[in-house]
Amino acid sequence: DVKVTQSSRYLVKRTGEKVFLECVQDMDHENMFWYRQDPGLGLRLIYFSYDVKMKEKGDIPEGYSVSREKKERFSLILESASTNQTSMYLCASSIRTGITDTQYFGPGTRLTVL
Amino acid sequence: DAKTTQPPSMDCAEGRAANLPCNHSTISGNEYVYWYRQIHSQGPQYIIHGLKNNETNEMASLIITEDRKSSTLILPHATLRDTAVYYCIVRVHRDDKIIFGKGTRLHILP
Numbered sequence: 001d002v003k004v005t006q007s008s009r010y011l012v013k014r015t016g017e018k019v020f021l022e023c024v025q026d027m028d029h030e031n032m033f034w035y036r037q038d039p040g041l042g043l044r045l046i047y048f049s050y051d052v053k054m055k056e057k058g059d060i061p062e063g064y065s066v067s068r069e070k071k072e073r074f075s076l077i078l079e080s081a082s083t084n085q086t087s088m089y090l091c092a093s094s095i096r097t098g099i100t101d102t103q104y105f106g107p108g109t110r111l112t113v114l
Numbered sequence: 115d116a117k118t119t120q121p122p123s124m125d126c127a128e129g130r131a132a133n134l135p136c137n138h139s140t141i142s143g144n145e146y147v148y149w150y151r152q153i154h155s156q157g158p159q160y161i162i163h164g165l166k167n168n169e170t171n172e173m174a175s176l177i178i179t180e181d182r183k184s185s186t187l188i189l190p191h192a193t194l195r196d197t198a199v200y201y202c203i204v205r206v207h208r209d210d211k212i213i214f215g216k217g218t219r220l221h222i223l224p
Contacts, residue, residue: 004157042213042214042215042216043158043212043213043214045212090157090158091157092157102148102160102163103160103212104160105157105158105159105160106157107156107157108155108156108157110155
C-alpha cells in the first residue's frame, strides 16, 4: 500500500514564526503535491513537484515556499506564518506513468496560527 | 469549478448497499472518473477510477453509464466506518489538478 506520512497531525504556531511541514512517501513516486483545505473552499493546490529539485506553483502559492531535495520528501515552508494560513494542509503523491495518475493523500496537518 | 454534480447528502442503513450518484454531463471522451472519500479530520482516500468500463476493487464498484454522462459508486455492504464525504472527480490528464467539489456526505445509520 502507498503510504504518505506528514510530520504532525496538529500544530500551533505564532504569527511571524517560520513553519516547516514535512511530507514523506515510501512508494518512489515522482510527483508530490501540497494542498490546503478550508470549509466551503475545498482543496486548493499550493505547490507541486514532478521531480527532485523541481517545483511548480499551484493556485495559491503566495506566502509559501517548498523544497524537494530528495525524491521521497516534499517540504512546505511558511516563511512568516499569518493567521489566514490557519488551515488543514494535505500532502499527496502520485506515480508519473501513463496518461493519468492516482494521487494518494497523507493524513493532513491541522495548523493553527495564533 | 468542479465538473461534477452530486447530491449534498445521503443516508444508508448499515449492511445495505450504498449507491452514490454523480452527474458529469460535459465529460469528454478521454476523461476519467475518480472517486475519493474523506473521513472527518483525515486526508482524502482514493477509492476507484474508470474510463468507460465498470470497475470493481476491494472497496467498491464503479458503474459508468454507456453515454458516460453519469456514474454510480457502490459500497456493497456499508458499515459505520463508511460515514464520510464522497467526492466524484473527472480528470483527463495526470497534469490536471484535482478539483474537489462539495461531494456527498454519506451517513450510515445503525
